[in-house]
Amino acid sequence: MQLYLQDARKYQYLTAEQELDLAVRWHERQDPSALDKLVGSHLRLVVKLARGYLGYGLPLSDLVAEGNVGVMQAAQKFDPGRGFRFATYASWWVRAAIQEYVLHNWSLVKIGTTAGQKKLFFSLRRLKARMQELESGDLSPEAVEAIATELNVSKAEVVEMNRRLGNDRSLNVGLSEDGDGEWLDLLADEGPNQETTLADAEERRRRQQFLKLGLGVLDDRERRILVARRLRDEPLTLEELSQQFHVSRERVRQLEVRAFEKLQKAVIANARTAQLPAQGSLVSRG
Incomplete structure (x- = not known):
């Protein structure tokens, strides 16, 4: 810094x-x-x-x-x-x-999925301080109602968020005010050893390479549909793609299936060429 x-x-x-x-x-x-x-x-x-x-x-x-x-x-x-x-x-x-x-x-618990919940997450501490609700534990009913009204969220969401913010603790918070050490330092490392980590990383690298080579056998439309349907964090719907490519939803589904089959064959062929097993599908749903 x-x-x-x-x-x-x-x-x-x-x-x-x-x-x-x-x-x-x-x-x-x-x-x-x-x-x-x-x-x-x-x-x-x-x-x-x-x-x-x-x-x-x-x-x-x-x-x-x-x-x-x-x-x-x-x-x-x-x-x-x-x-x-x-x-x-x-x-x-x-x-x-x-x-x-x-x-x-900040938290291992998923917090804030809607705009209102996000606003609640970042505003709750400020509003609690303004209302002098600084003690740990549940808020008073009056404070819950006031916060819910001001932020346009439900009272249940206010109560839940307050409990999460009160119970969750970031692992980067210092152990003392002088900043010596963090809570993270006290946790035992139960993860895989270095050799396992390196082996897993190498395996992921090779699979990504096979996937990249496999995508190369698809034409532009097949590749865009497959990526949109199976390789995105938030896949597009058949309806969205049908409007994008000006075809029916059934046609999009057929193109997706065909592209997936072509990709699987290409991945298996590349894995065999490299004398490595293609363990399962690389682009399965979920």
Whole structure:
């Protein structure tokens, strides 16, 4: 972090005119030097916003790294012709990136799937402090009702979130106020040994290689359908793909099945060529 902050200080704060000039150069001419100055001058903003999420026990360096992703996304999306300052626009992207990171890494329990639940997650502590509900345990019925009304969520969601936030503890939280050690240091490592880890990594690498080679035998439409249906975290529906490719849902299903069969044959053939067993399907559902 010290090196990061030293690099960040090398960039000067921009005037509105300088910022507009850099944004136009990047937006219209894809000038990499303009992008570097535009993003670099806002690195201190990323650190400032990231510090606001330290209460969740995650390392500042990780929060800053996610914030950097957000500021880069902002630079890609920013339209200088609308008359807004880049810092104002980038702040939204930085906060969104950091919040998504916190939601996925702060707790082993899945927290916050809807917009309301996410807002509840990040606002509950502030509202509890304002209402002087700082003790551990359940909230008073009056506080539950007030928070639910303000955030437009159900009272049950407020109670559940408060209990989760009260019982979950990040493994990165320090053992003492002086910062010596973390809860993570006290956990025994029950994971596989180094040899097993390396062997598993090599096996994954080879399977990914077989999958990549197998996808090469498909035509463009087959590959796009197979990826959309079986290789995405949130697969597209047959209806969505039928509209995208202007064919019926049944035709999409047929193309998916055909592409899957071609891919399986190619993977098995590549595995045999490499004298390695193709253990199961590489693209099975789930």
